[in-house]
Amino acid sequence: MFSKACTYGIRGALYIASRSKAGEFTGVKEVASKLDIPQAFTSKILQTLVKSDIVTSVRGPNGGFKLNDEVSKTVLDVVLAIDGTDYFVGCALGLTECSSENPCPLHTEFVNIRSSLRNRLAAMSLSEARELLEEQHFRISG
Amino acid sequence: MFSKACTYGIRGALYIASRSKAGEFTGVKEVASKLDIPQAFTSKILQTLVKSDIVTSVRGPNGGFKLNDEVSKTVLDVVLAIDGTDYFVGCALGLTECSSENPCPLHTEFVNIRSSLRNRLAAMSLSEARELLEEQHFRISG
DNA sequence: ATAATAAAGGACAAATTAGTCCGGAATTAT
C-alpha cells in the first residue's frame, strides 16, 4: 500500500509523539532501534518530515526530534510528505482519457474509495493516533 | 496505486476482450502499439496472465491472445495475478502486532477501505468493463 | 518439408526505491 519509507515515517512520527510529551527531544538512534528500522534510513525519513514542517529537530547533546503540532498534523500530512499525492490522483487503470466527464468503468468506485481513504487519513491526527495506541498499550515496533 | 505492470495487464485484458469477440486472437504487437506499452514488456505481462489462466495464447500465424472467460474473470483476478495480495492484507502502517483483536488506530478504516476496493474489483467482470468502455467509445490507450 | 509467423523464456540493462557510509555543521557540557 504505502511505501516502506512512508510507513516508517508514520510509525516514527507516532513514536516521537508518544515520547516527547514534556518538550523533550527523541533521537534517531532510539526511534530506529525501538521501531526496528535501519538507523540511517530513519534519519533520512525524519529529515523529510523536518522539511515538511511536521517535526522539528535540534542538534547536539539532548537534541533530537519533536512533533511540531501533533493536534493539527495528521497521518495524511505524513503520507503526503513522503509518498506525495500518488494514492489520490489519476486513473487507477492509467487511462489518460479518464475523467469525471469521461469516466472509466472503475472511475466512480475509485473516486469514492480514494476519497474515503484520504478522509480517514486526514481525520486521524497524530495525537489521536498516539492516544489510541497508548490506551491499548500498543507497541509501535515493527 | 497498482503497479505499472498491473495497470498494463488490466488494460491489455480489456483490449483483448474488445478485439476478440469472434474467437479471434489478438497479438502482442497490436496490444502493445494500441495501448502504447513497450512490446516486450507487454509480452511478459500477457505471459503471466496466461499462467494465471486468465488468457489463452496460441503461437504461429494468426495466433495471439484471447480471454479465457471474460464473464467470470474479473479485474480483481488480473490484479491478484500480477500484484498479488499486497493491497488487501497486512497492517497499512506495517505494525506486526496489529490484528482485529488488537487493532491499530487505522485498522478498522483500512479493513473497510480495502474490502470495498476488493469487492468493487471482484464485482467488475472483464466483460462488463469492456461493455462499459465500448458504450462510451472509450479509447483504452495510454 | 520449408519458410514465415507469433508466443515463451532466459539473460541482460535501466530506473526507481530502499538502505548505507561518512564527513560536516550545530549544539551542549566540561
Add this chain to the structure above:
DNA sequence: ATAATTCCGGACTAATTTGTCCTTTATTAT
C-alpha cells in the same frame, strides 16, 4: 577552547521494478 553529541547532506550500494534483446519452440501456410 575542546570534546562529545546529534542532526544534515551528499555520494554511494543493494534490491526491486521496469523494460530490452535474442534465441527457442509451436503453429500455420505454401
